[in-house]
Amino acid sequence: MTDGISTQVRLVRRPDGLPVAEDFEIVTERLRALRHGEARVVNDFVSVDPYMRGRMREGASYIPPFELGQTMTGDAVGRVVESRSADLRVGDLVTHFLGWRDVAQGDGKLFSRVDELPGLSTSAYLGPLGVTGFTAYVGMTHIADLRDGDVVFVSGAAGAVGSVAGQIAKLKGAARVIGSAGSPEKVTALTERFGFDAAFDYHTPDPARRLVELAPEGVDVYFDNVGGPLLEAAVEVMNDFGRAALCGSISGYNSEEEAPGPRNLGQLVSRRLTLRGFIITDHQDLYGRFREEMAAWLADERVVTEETLVEGIDRAPEAFLGLFEGRNTGKMLVRV
Amino acid sequence: MTDGISTQVRLVRRPDGLPVAEDFEIVTERLRALRHGEARVVNDFVSVDPYMRGRMREGASYIPPFELGQTMTGDAVGRVVESRSADLRVGDLVTHFLGWRDVAQGDGKLFSRVDELPGLSTSAYLGPLGVTGFTAYVGMTHIADLRDGDVVFVSGAAGAVGSVAGQIAKLKGAARVIGSAGSPEKVTALTERFGFDAAFDYHTPDPARRLVELAPEGVDVYFDNVGGPLLEAAVEVMNDFGRAALCGSISGYNSEEEAPGPRNLGQLVSRRLTLRGFIITDHQDLYGRFREEMAAWLADERVVTEETLVEGIDRAPEAFLGLFEGRNTGKMLVRV
Numbered sequence: 001m002t003d004g005i006s007t008q009v010r011l012v013r014r015p016d017g018l019p020v021a022e023d024f025e026i027v028t029e030r031l032r033a034l035r036h037g038e039a040r041v042v043n044d045f046v047s048v049d050p051y052m053r054g055r056m057r058e059g060a061s062y063i064p065p066f067e068l069g070q071t072m073t074g075d076a077v078g079r080v081v082e083s084r085s086a087d088l089r090v091g092d093l094v095t096h097f098l099g100w101r102d103v104a105q106g107d108g109k110l111f112s113r114v115d116e117l118p119g120l121s122t123s124a125y126l127g128p129l130g131v132t133g134f135t136a137y138v139g140m141t142h143i144a145d146l147r148d149g150d151v152v153f154v155s156g157a158a159g160a161v162g163s164v165a166g167q168i169a170k171l172k173g174a175a176r177v178i179g180s181a182g183s184p185e186k187v188t189a190l191t192e193r194f195g196f197d198a199a200f201d202y203h204t205p206d207p208a209r210r211l212v213e214l215a216p217e218g219v220d221v222y223f224d225n226v227g228g229p230l231l232e233a234a235v236e237v238m239n240d241f242g243r244a245a246l247c248g249s250i251s252g253y254n255s256e257e258e259a260p261g262p263r264n265l266g267q268l269v270s271r272r273l274t275l276r277g278f279i280i281t282d283h284q285d286l287y288g289r290f291r292e293e294m295a296a297w298l299a300d301e302r303v304v305t306e307e308t309l310v311e312g313i314d315r316a317p318e319a320f321l322g323l324f325e326g327r328n329t330g331k332m333l334v335r336v
Numbered sequence: 337m338t339d340g341i342s343t344q345v346r347l348v349r350r351p352d353g354l355p356v357a358e359d360f361e362i363v364t365e366r367l368r369a370l371r372h373g374e375a376r377v378v379n380d381f382v383s384v385d386p387y388m389r390g391r392m393r394e395g396a397s398y399i400p401p402f403e404l405g406q407t408m409t410g411d412a413v414g415r416v417v418e419s420r421s422a423d424l425r426v427g428d429l430v431t432h433f434l435g436w437r438d439v440a441q442g443d444g445k446l447f448s449r450v451d452e453l454p455g456l457s458t459s460a461y462l463g464p465l466g467v468t469g470f471t472a473y474v475g476m477t478h479i480a481d482l483r484d485g486d487v488v489f490v491s492g493a494a495g496a497v498g499s500v501a502g503q504i505a506k507l508k509g510a511a512r513v514i515g516s517a518g519s520p521e522k523v524t525a526l527t528e529r530f531g532f533d534a535a536f537d538y539h540t541p542d543p544a545r546r547l548v549e550l551a552p553e554g555v556d557v558y559f560d561n562v563g564g565p566l567l568e569a570a571v572e573v574m575n576d577f578g579r580a581a582l583c584g585s586i587s588g589y590n591s592e593e594e595a596p597g598p599r600n601l602g603q604l605v606s607r608r609l610t611l612r613g614f615i616i617t618d619h620q621d622l623y624g625r626f627r628e629e630m631a632a633w634l635a636d637e638r639v640v641t642e643e644t645l646v647e648g649i650d651r652a653p654e655a656f657l658g659l660f661e662g663r664n665t666g667k668m669l670v671r672v
Contacts, residue, residue, distance in 0.1 A: 054606070061606045062576070227602060240398070249602045261597030266563060266585045268613035270390070270397045275611045277604035 156225030492561030642666030
């Protein structure tokens with residue numbers, strides 16, 4: 001049960017460049033009594049993700065833009081505290097897309113009951129077992145078509161998706177996995193914690209040269225979370241028939257002007273490279289296999305994850321902004 | 337028989353930017369008598385191709401660079417005039433890679449006997465039935481994975497590969513094929529002669545806008561012969577799950593500095609686009625199927641081609657330079 005008050009974060013202004021606190025508004029709302037078929041959920045964790053920056057722009061994309069004055073939507077996990085839905089019971093753990101609020105309510109169909117695994121924080125259903133892990137899995141195995149013995153490079157490798165992508169590559173037969181990240185601490189985490197074979201700080205003036213040093217045999221698979229100069233560097237060092245899975249390009253999300261792209265796309269022809277963008281929602285058919293494999297890897301601690309937690313739903317904007325300042329290692333979450 | 341003199345064109349200096357006549361030297365060589373296993377061929381036609389510009393640079397690529405002081409290699413077609421090879425008879429039509437010379441000789445294994453089809457100029461074995469046509473076929477059907485009802489855009493569409501690629505698209509079920517070319521005459525040729533549904537001059541200040549006008553339903557497949565601004569424009573208008581076959585990027589071949597790439601590669605993610613480079617020599621397994629289909633299309637005149645001929649092997653450099661000035665419609669050839 002709750003006191004019937006829901007604190008929520010709304011987008012009230014479309015950001016110009018880097019979002020600022022004033023683009024958001026914190027509101028409290030008194031929830032009405034549940035109607036037939038509805039449920040009320042108290043969130044444990046709410047996800048903030050880089051792709052949300054794209055939704056703050058007007059205009060059609062693969063997902064509609066956020067509406068001004070409306071509560072930010074996105075992934076969250078919580079427990080049912082009240083239910084008039086036949087499918088949900090009080091105490092059920094559920095994931096949903098109702099976003100930046102401490103208490104969510106609505107039709108039972110908006111909530112997906114989670115089959116809980118022992119020994120995991122409920123945050124895992126947003127992280128390695130959620131959209132984050134599934135994105136890493138699909139990008140590495142299906143889009144980049146990882147093959148035994150491949151040399152793999154992951155950018156944004158200390159992030160939620162990248163840190164899992166690198167570990168999946170190793171588990172799936174990569175000969176060598178290299179990651180880039182944005183601070184000495186993160187670079188250390190890549191090799192010490194996440195099992196990357198080598199790592200470097202993307203602030204280096206010549207990332208292609210660093211890649212050649214760390215992967216003198218060239219790169220077969222590139223998992224791109226960053227775009228811009230790191231995509232250019234990856235193309236520069238990719239072997240014949242190399243494949244890049246393009247997952248996102250955080251380097252450009254806050255620019256209103258699109259930055260010049262890689263100068264070396266002519267090499268896509270001479271080295272027969274493939275660049276392929278993907279969106280996880282297109283690949284639901286792979287979810288069953290993913291869930292089975294990832295559950296086993298987590299149980300054996302063959303996949304390890306980190307979380308960066310910000311406490312309190314009112315600090316969701318701060319957590320979100322932190323993504324662009326590189327303040328997270330692993331998944332950035334708001335603990336409600 | 338010949339008088340035993342071969343006129344040949346050698347590369348004597350690596351071009352700086354656009355090649356000039358002084359980068360080449362015309363030499364005549366007295367051919368020695370054939371040895372056992374060898375044949376002598378008088379060429380009908382010698383091919384000049386944009387990709388040769390890349391081979392004029394030092395450094396490894398998918399094909400080794402031309403050596404200074406050596407005769408330019410490349411595709412040619414001619415007839416055997418003398419043979420000490422058991423596999424070749426006088427009068428046989430052959431294709432080979434011995435390049436810019438009027439008379440070629442060497443081991444019989446260097447020459448491939450052509451199974452001649454009725455009613456075709458021997459130049460067809462360099463053009464629609466040769467590497468040119470095969471490149472168009474593989475790029476459109478295999479790399480871009482053309483599907484029924486696709487809207488297709490071909491850049492460099494009045495060129496040797498582009499003009500055939502557009503026609504193959506129509507024959508293979510494209511709903512609509514749009515081409516770009518570099519002069520009003522070529523634009524007219526695209527719709528009047530090669531059966532494109534629409535065409536535009538790439539010198540337009542905003543090619544993406546022209547594409548939106550000509551393909552308001554968006555583009556599913558892009559066949560790229562040009563790179564640079566046209567690749568950017570194509571990405572801008574591609575539909576979800578669009579596929580680009582990257583065949584070459586003539587816009588950049590003469591630059592020593594690589595030009596900035598497309599600014600809009602972030603759209604590869606949001607619209608799940610694939611860019612894939614290819615080199616025709618990787619796809620010999622598709623040659624049999626290609627040859628059968630193309631022979632039928634040519635016999636029925638469902639594929640038509642143009643040639644731009646320059647007379648005399650000593651004018652091969654001029655023909656080659658003409659490629660970069662857009663002087664050719666269809667295949668540029670030297671008639672020997």
